[in-house]
Amino acid sequence: MAKRFAYFVGLLVVASWGATARAQSTQFSLDLGHQWTDVSGNNDVYRSQVNEGQGLLLRSFSLTTVDNSDGSKFFDHLRIDAAGIGADPQASFRLSAGLAHVYDLRFSYRHSEFYNALPGFANPLFASGFAPGEQTINRALDTVNLDVTVLPGSAVTPLFGYEWVRYSGSARSTAAVGQNEFQLLSNLGETTQEVRGGIGFSVGGFSGRILQGWRYFNSTQADQLLPGAGAGNYPQPVLGQPVTLASYLDRTHTTGTTPVTTGYLTGRLADGVRLVASFSRADFSTDTSDDEAAWGTLASFKLSRFYSGLLESVQAHAESLDWQGNARVEAEVLDGLDVTVGYTQRHRDLDGLATIADLYANTVNFSGADPKNVSTLINAQDAIQRDEKVVEARISSNNLGPLHLWAGWARADQNLDVSPAAAEIVVPGGQGGRFDRVVKRTSAGATLALADVKLAVDWKKDDADNAVVRTDYLNLERWRGRATWTAGKFLQLVGTAEHIKAENPTPGIDQASTTKHWEGNVVLTPVTALSVSLGYGVYKVDSAITIRTPQDFGLEPSLYTEDGTSKDASLTYKVGRFGFDAGYSQFENSGDLALKLDRTTVGCDFDFTPTLGASLRFDKHMYREIALPIDNFDAKIYGVFLRWHN
Amino acid sequence: MSTWFRVFCAVSVPSLLAGAALAATAPAKGPDDAFAPCSTCHEEITTPFASNPHVHEAVTGKAVCEGCHGDATKHAEKGDKSLIKVPAGAAGAKVCLACHQRTPEFDHAAKGFHASASVNCTDCHSVHHSPATAPALLRTNPSTQLCESCHPAQQNLFGKPYAHHLGRGGLECVSCHNPHGGRGERSLKTTSAGELPCLSCHTEKQGPFVFSHVSGFEGNCLTCHEPHGSNNPKMLIRARVDQLCLECHTTLPAGTLGSQPPSFHDLRSARYQNCTVCHVAVHGSNSSPMLLK
Secondary structure (H helix, E strand, O other), X not given: OHHHHHHHHHHHHHHHHHHHOOOOOEEEEEEEEEEEEEEEEOHHHHHHHOOOOOEEEEEEEEEEEEXXXXXXXXXXXXXXXXXXXXOOOEEEEEEEEEEOOOEEEEEEEEEEEEEEOOOOOOOOOHHHOOOOOOOEEEEEEEEEEEEEEEOOOOOEEEEEEEEEEEEEEEEEXXXXXXXXXXXXXXXXXXXXXXXXXXXXXXXXXXXXXXXXXXEEEEEEEEEEEOOOOOOOOOOOOEOOEOOEEEEEEEEEEEEEEEEEEEEEEEEEEEOOEEEEEEEEEEEEEEEEEEEEEEEEEEEEOOOXXXXXXXXXXXXXXXXXXXXXXXXXXXXXXXXXXXEEEEEEEEEEEEEEEEEXXXXXXXXXXXXXXXXXXXXXXXXXXXXXXXXXXXXEEEEEEOOEOOEEEEEEEEEEEEEEEEEOOHHHOOOOOOOOEEEEEEEEEEEEEEEEEOOOEEEXXXXXEEEEOOOOOOOOOOEEEEEEEEEEEEEOOOEEEEEEEEXXXXXXXXXXXXXXXXXXXXXXXXXXXXXXXXXXXXXEEEEEEEEEEEEEOOOOOOEEEEEEEEEEEEEEEEEEEEEOOEEEEEEEEEEEEOOOOOEEEEEEEEEXXXXXXXXXXXXXXXXXXXXXXXXXXXXXXXXXXXXXXXXXXX | OHHHHHHHHHHHHHHHHHHHHHHHHOOOOOHHHHHOOHHHOOHHXXXXXXXXXXXXXXXXXXXXXXXXXXXXXXXXXXXXHHXXXXXXXXXXXXXXXXXXXXXXXXXXXXXXXXXXXXXXHHHHEOOOOOOOOOHHXXXXXXXXXXXXXXXXXXXXXXXXXXXXXXXXXXXXXXXXXXXXXXXXXXXXXXXXXXOOOHHHHOHHHOOOOOEEOHHHOXXXXXXXXOOOEEOOHHHEOOOOHHHHHHHHOOOOOOOOOOOOOOOOOOOOOHHHHOHHHHOOOOOEEOOOOOOOO
């Protein structure tokens, strides 16, 4: 990684030097250095939340150059941005280049590391002192994207694109086998590629584009028993026999293809009347083969037998068709009065078929008699179809000076058909059927822009006639407001408020939830060199819904609350070659999962010359959970960086 | 890693080296050629404007400035500010959109949330005074600072313990949102297949799965997750997984979708408070109707 990092930085430096050798219009900046971390407390929780590492780090790089010279050339504008390359688990690189009326190219790369290992999550053995939980992830995502436009600005513009996504790495998971759960080591390698091509056009007042893409998906996951985990989560015997695994292997391979068609059209139908239409269609298809082999002393309540081996083979095929079309007309019906009318239709269906063949080896019944191998064969078929039709209208004013008013209305008709696989049914009810729901939405809003004051308010209300899943609301009302006051460059005040109330009073569901969120920010700039910012926020959630506990089918309310407050302060000071910034933020929640989070950041910059400088950074994170102190951590991150810019 | 690196090198190295060589050898063209007569009085604007992308869009035979400011002849003769068009506010947005409103990305730019007297193009973009390192002529770099100046509440959600790492490694608000989009879900950048932006990165949850969690049809990622940030692990909307599951998986009353767990799921035992220990394929499975693998 260090070698690759050095090559990368070297490349950027060479490019910067080359591009600026005859600098007519080139801007670049580079921020490169080293950072160190010092973590005490729970390192897994630190990595799950922050995950900054130590080592070389290219914090940022930016280069923009424009070549206005006559004569032949490969590009007349070039821009490169890079960030987080090295010790940061999130890295990106973007390049855009082009030659007027010839081509336009955009290339991007992003690298993200996903780490998650928490003591209390997916951990049935937490009370016994086992940590972290049984589902952990240490994987990385790499994404490459390339888009090329040929002859930009012409009547017809060929378009090409390519995307490559790789998600891979290890994880810990679990398998439920033979009336016990066992911890697994899991390895995933998954690649998604998409090739696309099409044309853009601009003819006679209409413009648009048609793109055809093909997405290919290939995934292989291999799971094996975690060394030492053969006793399972529950060493208690089942009917006198311990349930253990001697070995476990599972390999799943999935391939998929998805042709994707998208179309877009916009243009003037008449003076002041604009048509916008779009269409997309994606035809997903996946094929999966899964082979599982488990050996040990196992039990099956379904067969009423003990057994010593399970061989499972699954062949599955799933198809899903998604399409949606949208058309709307925007018209200025009166001077300063706009009306928009639109219609959207969406369709999605799924057909899934799986053949699941199991061979239970060396079975005996619970009395120890009748030894034999038992095989089962399940053909499971699944189908879901969802259709939605949305009609909407919106009216807005645009000639009331600083005042802008709008109001909207929409109606969505949703239909869902679910045909569950027979194998899924364990307790009758709730697995399938036809569900219809109509949601009517009314909304309105206003903005006012005066010299120093900006006010905005918007409101929406949804009324539904039915709930498809229990957490669907029947009524929802949301208010949002924002106020900004600016006193020259000296002072800026921003306040926002949001209130959401949703409910479904149907007996047996009794759902009610409210969200309240206020924020206030003050930015003071007493002199150009100094800026001070203070913020305070309150975030409250109260939710209640009736649930039925499985063990006795009793009813009880499921209550969830958040009562969070956030405070933050920051200061920046820059004079001459010296710059200083500091920030502090605190977030505290006294609702469910009470916690406190403090973050401090301090940095200073100094330019030795007009183009060369250095910066020092220090970040501190302090995380405290009230109920689960094992999650707590303190982390300090130090960094020294060289800054080079023109 | 090696594959992406090869792809990256194949694209970027030739571009970079060619660009560097060209920039090093190309004769510079004086700004006066393109900006006359404006550069006579406004050199502080026209000189840095040479690296502005609008220079290339305005290659129409006219002076660059006239592309947005119109005919400057009278203004140049008399020096009267009222004789030159200065695009600003909602009216100024129309000047921008005359060229920019041709693609789906700008589909709602004229009637969307960021198109009013309060908020419009020049609140976020500065054609003349954008910092050199800022992309898309934004007023700040990174762009998240602009979003945060009006949306501090959303900014603070990213300050919760389990959150997307906003501002790091190129992850910005605009990674998922289209500021020129419409309201609600139309402000989201969907994948080429029209899926939520979540699936741009979390590709393993795309499916289709033979045994799909129906939330993929009736609902979406936001049914269970807070996209900006959450107090709860995995950015869930509930602190306990069994609580989240049971709020849908209770067959009471009849008529809603969501099966009831069988009675051996005794929630008094830690074993059954952790639904995803067994139901590991909670986003969908091709081999287990119960989403067990």
